[in-house]
Amino acid sequence: MSVASLEARAARRRMWRLPIRDSWAVRIALLIVALLAIAAIAAPWIAPYDPDAVDLARRLQGPSLAHWLGTDHLGRDELSRLIYGTRVTLGSVALSIVLILALAIAVGGLSGYMGGRIDQTIMRFCDCFLAFPTIVLALFLIGILGTGMVNVIIAIALSHFAWYARMVRGLVLSFRQRDFVLASRAAGASRVRVFFEHLFPAIMAQMIVLATLDIGHMMLHVAGLSFLGLGVQPPTAEWGVMIGDARPFVWSMPMLILWPGLALLLSVMAFNILGDAVRDRLDPSLHGDHQH
Amino acid sequence: MAGFILRRLLLLIPILLGVSILMFVILRMAPGDPAVAYLKLSSIPPTPSAVAEARQTLGLDRPILAQYVSWLGNAVQGDFGVSHVTRRPVIDDILHYLPATLQLAGAALLFTLIVSVPLGIWSARYKDRWPDQLVRAFAFVGVSTPNFWLGFLLVLLFSLTLKWLPPMGKGGWQHVIMPVLAVSFMSLAINARLLRASMLETASARHVLYARLRGLGDRQVERSHILRNALLPIVTATGMHVGELLGGTLVIESVFGWPGIGRYAVSAIYSRDFPVIQCFTLFLVTIFVVCNLLVDILYAWLDPRIRLNAEAAI
Numbered sequence: 001m002s003v004a005s006l007e008a009r010a011a012r013r014r015m016w017r018l019p020i021r022d023s024w025a026v027r028i029a030l031l032i033v034a035l036l037a038i039a040a041i042a043a044p045w046i047a048p049y050d051p052d053a054v055d056l057a058r059r060l061q062g063p064s065l066a067h068w069l070g071t072d073h074l075g076r077d078e079l080s081r082l083i084y085g086t087r088v089t090l091g092s093v094a095l096s097i098v099l100i101l102a103l104a105i106a107v108g109g110l111s112g113y114m115g116g117r118i119d120q121t122i123m124r125f126c127d128c129f130l131a132f133p134t135i136v137l138a139l140f141l142i143g144i145l146g147t148g149m150v151n152v153i154i155a156i157a158l159s160h161f162a163w164y165a166r167m168v169r170g171l172v173l174s175f176r177q178r179d180f181v182l183a184s185r186a187a188g189a190s191r192v193r194v195f196f197e198h199l200f201p202a203i204m205a206q207m208i209v210l211a212t213l214d215i216g217h218m219m220l221h222v223a224g225l226s227f228l229g230l231g232v233q234p235p236t237a238e239w240g241v242m243i244g245d246a247r248p249f250v251w252s253m254p255m256l257i258l259w260p261g262l263a264l265l266l267s268v269m270a271f272n273i274l275g276d277a278v279r280d281r282l283d284p285s286l287h288g289d290h291q292h
Numbered sequence: 293m294a295g296f297i298l299r300r301l302l303l304l305i306p307i308l309l310g311v312s313i314l315m316f317v318i319l320r321m322a323p324g325d326p327a328v329a330y331l332k333l334s335s336i337p338p339t340p341s342a343v344a345e346a347r348q349t350l351g352l353d354r355p356i357l358a359q360y361v362s363w364l365g366n367a368v369q370g371d372f373g374v375s376h377v378t379r380r381p382v383i384d385d386i387l388h389y390l391p392a393t394l395q396l397a398g399a400a401l402l403f404t405l406i407v408s409v410p411l412g413i414w415s416a417r418y419k420d421r422w423p424d425q426l427v428r429a430f431a432f433v434g435v436s437t438p439n440f441w442l443g444f445l446l447v448l449l450f451s452l453t454l455k456w457l458p459p460m461g462k463g464g465w466q467h468v469i470m471p472v473l474a475v476s477f478m479s480l481a482i483n484a485r486l487l488r489a490s491m492l493e494t495a496s497a498r499h500v501l502y503a504r505l506r507g508l509g510d511r512q513v514e515r516s517h518i519l520r521n522a523l524l525p526i527v528t529a530t531g532m533h534v535g536e537l538l539g540g541t542l543v544i545e546s547v548f549g550w551p552g553i554g555r556y557a558v559s560a561i562y563s564r565d566f567p568v569i570q571c572f573t574l575f576l577v578t579i580f581v582v583c584n585l586l587v588d589i590l591y592a593w594l595d596p597r598i599r600l601n602a603e604a605a606i
Contacts, residue, residue: 127310128314132573133576134539135535135543136538136580139542139561143561143564143566143573144319144564144566145322147561224440227543228543228546229562250447250448251452254448254452257441261441261445264438265436265438272432272435
């Protein structure tokens, strides 16, 4: 077996080995993420009620056996809305990340592979995106595109992809001279083939580390925009929307604000722990705080 | 040093030009006709003739490059057009709301630095003992807390339960405490964690070992040999925090009814008032970029390696 495929396989294997035997914090984080995933996928079967079913006779009730977390100002079941909210939050972040990775690998890969003028132009283009604070760029894009979940996904993706594109470019440049790539080229593989067979898996592994570190951050963005009324629109059950909806009742029913916030806090924490663990496992060189 | 500053200042021009071009292109590529949006806001039915007239008024019938050049010419003179909703010059509104936002974001930045540095030092000094555990736990919760939600928690605790602080509005110092706490919580946590890591890393450097071998006391080594080097990453991170704090302020203003640019921008975004959105974004980007320039200069001034390299390069 050639050196090239051995190294590539090792990279691929590292990528899928999840940090299961780490500390208790990582185990709890994994458990939370698993629960979130189950809630998101199986929401219609788990949720006790229809999240959008209005029942004004039962509005603003405290926790009871029928409604474990009570009901909101329209008598909708809070727990069911929380469970369905998982779908929206995780779904929009997941789609944003897919979009970011696609954009970043296309833009950054082209930049790193072509070099010269094209590289310079693309990097200056990315610099313009990087000059924005992420939330300000997201607000601008939503202002142009309009509110709604699809536009939030586009806004989150466009306000983050330049960081990833720059990273991809750097990786392409550093991998280009590595033995496994040179060996493959020497063996007669075409540039395109080398990219997809050898560079792509190695870059993907790094990108997934970065993306995992950013999931929490993006969840906060989605919720924040929705809270402002600029993201996911009511009556969709989304955590930020729920907090926004509950605002007028902060005096009478603070619970309605506490639950979705707590759900958000716990999920962001879980993804942050997981992100740190994945980074430590896959790429010790990335140590230090990644933020923007 | 002067040459370094001048060069960095000149670099601002292409960046801001690039940002404005990017914004202009996105604005024109976006779905929906700005002329129709304009008519909607003016409550004029979008008949074909009205649309044609609006296109002419807004200059949309000219080639995009000509549009950009005339926009830029006006913008350089401080004319960012007229809000489609209020009919007032955009720049007047922005300058009216911006100071309150900058006050809040500035106070939050100050608070972040004043609190996070001692926390980081404390944490590194007592590595793996209870103060360190405490700071790390705090930092860990801090980076995951939604700021707007924290705002509500603070209101619940300090306004509703303890009745110490006013829940909303702008006035005396009592009004500033909760918004500042909510805005700066995350940056504070990140900074404390960063300083801790950076101090522990510097502590194992050879010049620190040498200082200890010379018989200097723990506190003196910490102050003159660890902290001064370990603060450099904090300087860089501060540039990033400016962006986060500005963004956080925009959201928090809505929680505390703070009369800043955030609420103005949100209503403009809601009604798709393009001139306002454009001007607001450009202002915030400019502030962010200028703050990062200041950070770069400060960094170069603090770190002779960078300063001397930059001077050698000229």
